[in-house]
Amino acid sequence: MMNEIIAVQNVTKQFQQKKAVNQINFSISQGEIVAILGPNGAGKTTTLSMILGLLKPTEGEIKLFGSDPQEKKVRERIGAMLQEVSVIPGLKVIEILELIRSYYPSPLPLKELVELTGLTDGDLKTMAEKLSGGQKRRLSFALAIAGNPELILLDEPTVGMDITSRNRFWQTIHAMAEKGKTIIFSTHYLQEADEAAQRILLFKDGAIAADGTPSQIKSNRFTPSISFMVDAEKSLERLYEHPEIDQVHRKNNRVYLHSANTDRLLEIIFEEKLGARDIQIERGKLEDAFEQLIGEHKEAM
Numbered sequence: 001m002m003n004e005i006i007a008v009q010n011v012t013k014q015f016q017q018k019k020a021v022n023q024i025n026f027s028i029s030q031g032e033i034v035a036i037l038g039p040n041g042a043g044k045t046t047t048l049s050m051i052l053g054l055l056k057p058t059e060g061e062i063k064l065f066g067s068d069p070q071e072k073k074v075r076e077r078i079g080a081m082l083q084e085v086s087v088i089p090g091l092k093v094i095e096i097l098e099l100i101r102s103y104y105p106s107p108l109p110l111k112e113l114v115e116l117t118g119l120t121d122g123d124l125k126t127m128a129e130k131l132s133g134g135q136k137r138r139l140s141f142a143l144a145i146a147g148n149p150e151l152i153l154l155d156e157p158t159v160g161m162d163i164t165s166r167n168r169f170w171q172t173i174h175a176m177a178e179k180g181k182t183i184i185f186s187t188h189y190l191q192e193a194d195e196a197a198q199r200i201l202l203f204k205d206g207a208i209a210a211d212g213t214p215s216q217i218k219s220n221r222f223t224p225s226i227s228f229m230v231d232a233e234k235s236l237e238r239l240y241e242h243p244e245i246d247q248v249h250r251k252n253n254r255v256y257l258h259s260a261n262t263d264r265l266l267e268i269i270f271e272e273k274l275g276a277r278d279i280q281i282e283r284g285k286l287e288d289a290f291e292q293l294i295g296e297h298k299e300a301m
């Protein structure tokens with residue numbers, strides 16, 4: 001049995017009228033890299049905040065290392081990078097790093113911290129408030145791992161990073177997972193979840209719509225689709241009258257139809273005289289699975 005790091009049991013978070021998270025359950029083992037993927041408002045940040053002990057579940061229970069997330073001995077074992085990067089004004093980057101390292105019983109050596117995060121000597125001597133957005137993210141990542149945590153939570157970590165920083169970041173994350181660290185991160189980017197995570201928790205309306213490896217999510221949820229180009233002003237109203245079509249969505253000028261019966265889809269496309277061009281039968285892509293599960297992007301796109 002793998003070592004269980006996070007246990008989330010029947011957790012709900014209610015804000016006034018709004019159920020941000022509704023009866024979620026999952027467990028994460030040591031060394032896993034897990035992506036929390038979902039559209040805006042799906043409950044990703046709320047879930048991460050509850051795992052961190054910053055918010056209390058309205059119902060249900062969360063255990064980290066078998067204990068309450070708010071216990072000091074638990075907090076020393078976790079590191080977090082949140083969306084808002086706030087830095088202590090009036091201090092140089094190196095002073096902030098040393099300060100945060102001093103809070104932990106066995107912090108990472110400064111040299112290692114600098115190497116892992118790509119902070120330069122120049123960055124270290126800079127006043128933190130003068131850093132660029134991307135440099136601030138790097139500092140924020142350095143602060144998250146300063147205490148050499150066993151569990152690392154990252155809320156949309158790569159927003160604002162350039163390609164080089166992003167690649168370095170994921171290399172560091174993978175190296176840490178190989179050393180037995182457990183990583184959980186949220187993202188809107190399907191491709192990032194597919195490439196960086198071994199497991200995806202797909203959130204939709206505060207619930208978990210799918211939980212599996214990227215390839216499981218692709219294969220289990222995929223129903224074949226046909227796509228074609230069509231003039232932007234062409235109405236697709238009539239397609240909704242065909243019960244054989246599970247889903248219709250339009251992205252730029254390309255229309256995607258989903259159905260188990262692609263032969264019938266082809267007949268419908270010609271019967272309806274849509275002026276379809278460049279017809280393609282699509283293979284399973286994470287993006288398709290995601291859109292089907294999330295059930296968005298109908299006509300609106």
Ligand SMILES: Nc1ncnc2c1ncn2[C@@H]1O[C@H](COP(=O)(O)OP(=O)(O)OP(=O)(O)O)[C@@H](O)[C@H]1O
Nearest residue numbers: 015018019020038039040041042043044045046047
């Ligand atoms: N403090 C709060 N008070 C009231 N409603 C809240 C609060 N925090 C979050 N919500 C609501 O709960 C829902 C889930 O929000 P959450 O921030 O967890 O989503 P998210 O998946 O992280 O979205 P995003 O990708 O936009 O960051 C949203 O509808 C949001 O408006």
